[in-house]
Amino acid sequence: MTAEKTQYFKLHEHWKMKAYDRAEDIPAAVHVAGFEEAGWLNVAVPGDVHSTLLAHGLIEDPFYSTNDQECRWIERKIWVYRMEFDRPDEESASSTILQFEGLDTLAEVFVNGRSAAIGDNMFVPVSAELTGTLLDRGNVVVVRFDSVVDYAEKQDVSRFWSKVNYERIWLRKCACNFSWDWSPRVVTAGIWKDAWLQVVRQAKIEHLFFKTLSIGPEEAEVEVDVEVGAIRTEARLTVELLLKGGDRTERHEADVADGRATLRFKVEKPELWWTFDHGTPFLYELTANLKANGTIVDTAVEEVGIRTIDVLLRSETGTPRFTFVLNGKPIYAKGANWIPAHNFIGAIPDERYADLIALSRDANMNMLRVWGGGVYEKAAFYRECSRQGLLVWQDYMFSCSEVPDYDAAFMANVRREIVANTKMLRSYPCIAIWAGNNENQAIHSEKMYYRSDYRFYGEKIFHELIPELLEQLDPTRFYWPSSPWGGNDANSFDEGDTHNWAVWAGDVYPRKYGEPSKMDVSPYGISYRRYAEDTSKFSSEFGIHGSAVMETLRRNIPESELYYGSYELDYRNKDYEPEKADMTMAGYSGLPNDLEQYIDYSMLCQAEGLKFGVEHFRRRKPENSGSLIWQLNDCWPGISWSLIDYYLFPKASYYYARRFYSPVLLSFKEEAGGLSVWVTNDSYERFDDTITLSVQNCFGNATYEAVYPVSVEPNSSRMVVQFQPAEIEWRFGVIDRRSHFILARSERGGVYDNHFFFAEQKQLRFAPCRLQTLLEAREEGIEITIKTDRFARFVKLECPIDHTMFSDNYFNLLPGESKTVFVSNRKGSKVDAKDVNVSALNEYKRR
Secondary structure, eight states: OGGGSOEEEEOOSSOEEEEESSGGGSOGGGGSTTOOOTTOEEOOSSOOHHHHHHHTTSSOOTTSTTGGGGGGGGGGSEEEEEEEEOOOOOTTOSEEEEEESOEESSEEEEETTEEEEEEOBTTSOEEEEOTTTOOSSOEEEEEEEOOHHHHHHTSOOTTOOBSSOSTTTTOBSOGGGGOBTTBOOOOOOEEOSOEEEEEESSOEEEEEEEEEEEEOSSEEEEEEEEEEEOOOOOSOEEEEEEEEETTEEEEEEEEOBTTEEEEEEEEESOOBBOOTTTSOBOOEEEEEEEEETTEEEEEEEEEEOBOOEEEEEEOTTSOEEEEEEETTEEEOEEEEEEOOSOSSGGGOOHHHHHHHHHHHHHTTOOEEEEOTTSOOOOHHHHHHHHHHTOEEEEEOSOBSBOOOTTOHHHHHHHHHHHHHHHHHHTTOTTEEEEESOBSHHHHHHHHGGGOSOOOOTTHHIIIIIHHHHHHHHOTTSEEESSBSBOSSSTTOSSSSBEEEOSTTTOBOOOOOTTSOOOBOOSTTTTOGGGGGGOOOSOEEEEOOOBOOOHHHHHHHSOGGGOSTTOHHHHHTBOOSOTHHHHHHHHHHTOOOSSHHHHHHHHHHHHHHHHHHHHHHHHHTTTTSOEEEESOSOOSSSOBBSOSBOTTOOBOHHHHHHHHHTSSEEEEEEEETTEEEEEEEEOSSSOEEEEEEEEEEETTSOEEEEEEEEEEEOTTEEEEEEEEOTTHHHHTTOOSSGGGEEEEEEESSTTOOOEEEESSOGGGOOOOOBOEEEEEEEETTEEEEEEEESSOEEEEEEEOOSTTEEESSOSEEEOTTOEEEEEEEETTOOOOOGGGOEEEOTTBOOOO
16 A cells, blocks of 8 residues: 555755855765765754754854854855755655755755756745656755845845845845844744655645635535645546544545545534634544545645634624624634744744743733744644634735835746745634735835835735735635725724834824824823724734843843843844833833833833723724734844743733733723723623722722622623713822722622722832732642732742743732732743742832
């Protein structure tokens, strides 16, 4: 049976790597078996040049201090990979194919000295037909990677605009390799995805496309398209499909005609795929057996989900919406934007993807947006999102620049990219939407005011090429030309999705298409309170900076520079206007005096600002139907907008997100000096509860307390009570707004408390608190019970051990109350009581 089947040999061992200054310096003998490899380095595949040099001790850690500057020479070199292999048994083989799933970026592949394939796109697989060319022993594969920087310098970019840099315009490569406002410049090269030798006996399965046509309570109708390639037989080809779910298996079979087979069938009592917050992300196992005259010659297995997904653009009354509809039910999208999980993309282990997605789920996120300046992620990312029940907003890889859509060769390259990646991703149930690019359209709307050439270079890709291809490749999903997009201006609050960079960046909204952009980089102009002006339908990008944790900074900044205001600390911040951090803190927390205060204050500003914004967006549902924070993760140990830092230490904003993205949210709304209390219910069940409001001072003395019964319909938001401005004094008894707060508390379990402060943090006059902690060891971690004599603001638990998590963190604690926090380590590392430090922002400090 094996002699009939296609065989797949992973080529991940015995690769070597070396640098050259010029192509003519590469000796011809590299193509010959037995070549003397003195000076060549063992290199992991998948991987990259930078991680290889680091592993061999030939460069210092680029993330420590300013070492990345010492690594710039790497991008100027020609890098050569080589490996030797023996020919597998080709008897009865009709085709032998060398397949690289990803080469970064300008590459030529040689086999036994013969040029076999050329790659010019990081995102497109490269293959070579080797049938009849291989030796029994000692075949040599050589991959030469040319310098993308040298190539870019020869290109004309004078007619274009681009954010960050211009080198990337003509390249189909990860844009943020060339730096971004949260990343250093690390221009990678290498074999960044798997390499295979495929021995095809008669034919092979190229692609599967599983799609749900309709769903109902009793049955679902699905369709599977099977693409068959490398056909070298006259035998009758058929495809047998097995769809296994639980203890049931569906079996169907169809003939292959013109390289394709399509099978449409019904599944009785289907188990639907849901986001984790609305149900179970149930996955079926789909097995496709390709048969020649009844004998299996190839097999493909995928995990698939039965579900429908759409985007609602108008309500029943015709008002604009941007609402994802999963299995016929509208959902509120809660999540964040995803950037590459490491600068060394090829070397990212699958475990890192699983960890970040698990952290996202634990923070009650149900959607991640794959940002268009990174990469189409590895299979591990989409597999984990599908398994853990998170939707994915998928950008195509274009971001913040124009591109030469008039050039035939460039457009042909892009066409191959769109086809390859759409086919690669379309069967994952997690994929919710295709978007043409990140901000290209919105930035063009601003730039055109200053240019005589109004043309948008890239329009042919986003408004012609991609939608035309998707009509054939994936008609099951919604396509959106850009993010943001909609309304008179691409970034309008009136329609579509919006990127709000009034907060932090100082952009002034609204604006009309073609008008000059305006900025207000002032304490008010960048204040988090400007989120209250946002009437967008879907907030797909918004964010505030926050420091990494102390341990992350300590690992990467020399001790002599580990202080607030040092050059090395500033170097961690790649934002183009780093003074905005000081402006933000000056407006809310006050400026810090030392590094520890800076970490606390910047984290507090980030967390409270995002809380204010998300609460505002969620209260407005269904008019607003999604909020995706910029950004989830970091690619290096920097200071950025991330919720989780490079070492996967969650920041304060992460724990805040777990609370403000919880299914039921209590929140306060300020308006015209008055105050209202709201309950937002994202579940599909009515929420009945009693809400207690208590106005207190820091000693726990209440000046007002009342209970309010509330009933909130499924998937809706409702105001519980509203207070006029005058009531704050006469009803609440709040004369000094600096010394009081309001507590909102649910009578039911599972709903987080919320607190409203009548003044900014820097203005609060709360007495110092004294914390008491009781630690008890448990089998899987530590229980820490914390008590306070007075209101404790921003109670923080810290541990320098990687992957240590807290059941809650960065919270407020009322006087006389206690809170028990469970400390665990996701990787099973031992955490002792001495490893955990507990503090509060207003904790009494002995002088």
